[in-house]
Ligand code: OXT
Ligand code: ADP
């Protein structure tokens with residue numbers, strides 16, 4: 001029963017101030033799992049007209065929020081209960097921070113006075129202290145009048161500079177705190193220019209162009225930061241004005257079409273080994289690029305030009321001859337201006353050699369993509385799906401697994417920016433369903449999720465969530481009966497299955513049917529193509545169980561070299 005004051009509309013409370021603060025900053029979508037103390041907060045958010053998606057596990061809600069941030073340049077919001085719910089969201093918060101995706105984890109929490117005396121509260125945990133090392137910033141709000149500034153700080157911390165994950169701790173008592181409605185409204189903050197452009201210094205641009213001007217074998221490497229920046233036209237202009245071959249990292253594929261004449265995606269080893277000047281744009285010289293050292297980079301001396309918004313990224317792995325610190329849009333614009341109208345093309349010997357290697361690798365792979373083997377191998381299955389993406393470039397491709405990831409990355413060409421969403425810097429399994437849900441919700445585009453059967457298992461319960469919201473998502477499970485392969489055997493001959501294999505002949509498609517979605521079994525590329533086209537055409541939640549030869553994969557896909565070897569145990 002509302003009090004007189006509430007009826008008179010003179011009071012507000014923590015619940016409603018949080019809603020007002022988020023909506024004032026154009027944040028309208030919440031990815032969460034209900035429970036004490038945030039169940040009503042989710043209900044009030046929905047009642048206020050926000051889109052509130054309820055998941056089956058907070059980790060998947062967190063992965064959804066993380067990729068929502070990447071796609072929209074606004075912080076994706078994951079909301080959880082305290083302690084176990086907070087911990088479930090924490091993996092996604094750390095993943096967002098590692099990948100430079102803007103995300104806020106809002107978690108209910110216990111009261112300070114009980115936590116600090118360790119008196120054993122319901123779901124007691126010092127969440128703020130635990131979150132701090134794993135995210136870009138972490139704050140707690142204790143008073144209703146601070147909600148406006150707290151939400152504003154979290155938004156700015158998430159999207160300014162190098163984007164990342166922010167933790168915001170909401171003790172249960174905060175939600176029920178009341179205050180005068182006018183004072184509440186006055187306490188809210190609309191964040192002005194949350195991600196300010198950061199212009200590069202003119203001398204940094206000159207230094208970079210002086211090096212680039214005399215390069216014999218220049219290379220541009222585009223990373224997911226370049227995709228996130230949404231400076232697509234400027235990046236395309238830089239590539240085409242300079243005539244320099246470019247190598248897109250996995251989530252930067254599609255910034256320019258992978259079929260672009262300057263794409264060196266299919267000549268990766270050659271360009272890394274032979275380039276004499278390397279322009280890094282929104283990419284890090286981390287493990288994905290062998291830290292810029294060793295065999296992959298050859299013996300030839302190299303100079304690095306590095307464009308990044310984070311100054312501390314410079315010299316992380318290799319000496320950077322020309323650090324260009326700023327936001328990618330501003331840096332690329334400044335480079336283009338400095339290049340002027342008569343920029344000399346790189347030597348034809350270099351661009352010709354790269355093009356020739358691309359054509360050789362593409363021609364060598366082509367026949368393998370045309371087989372109609374039953375059961376399928378990766379090339380036959382992906383040959384079918386490659387054609388579908390070419391015909392439907394608007395489809396968002398979500399991808400995880402080991403072989404399923406690596407073969408999809410090199411076989412399926414992408415044609416538009418931010419259409420390939422995968423495991424990112426950490427190689428995390430389990431991002432698939434949360435990523436697919438947020439991609440569908442944030443873009444209203446159809447989504448094709450190509451999942452290893454192990455990878456799918458990490459978040460598979462969310463197919464109920466997909467059905468519940470009737471999202472246009474087609475999940476293709478590459479069912480090779482295990483992790484990497486389905487052929488391992490228990491060396492003891494005992495009853496237990498080998499450590500990397502699953503139930504033989506599993507029918508993941510039946511899971512989707514259990515929730516009212518469409519389930520299809522496909523054992524050949526032709527059947528797979530027909531099933532996926534039908535699913536994308538219908539826009540209905542669909543799961544295709546794609547039977548892959550269990551011997552088709554290799555250990556850890558293309559990164560098997562990272563596995564430590566035992567000199568004692570015989571494999
Ligand atoms: O130039 P060369 O001649 O060298 O050739 C290169 C390209 O030029 C060429 N290429 C082409 N040729 C022709 N045409 C085209 N279009 C073309 N494009 C490229 O091909 C080669 C290779 O090119 P590529 O791929 O670009 O280059 P390369 O050398 O591979 O690049 C190096 C890397 C490191 C950048 C790249 O390999 C990469 O990005 N790798 C990512 C690896 C990764 O993150 N893997 C996921 C993690 S693996 C492991 O951790 C897994 N786990 C453990 C686990 C995890 N991760 N998480 C959690 C929470 N728990 C556990 C598990 C459980 S994977 C996994 C599940 C696996 O089982 P699944 O059932 O899910 O999957 P399956 O394996 O299918 O069974
Ligand atoms: P990839 O894995 O594709 O190589 P990384 O995640 O390693 O990409 O690198 C992304 C880089 O992009 C990070 O160093 C991050 O600081 C940078 N970055 C992200 N957004 C911007 C931006 N708007 N302007 C400049 N740099 C950015």
Ligand code: MG
Nearest residue numbers: 453454482484
């Ligand atoms: Mg598998």
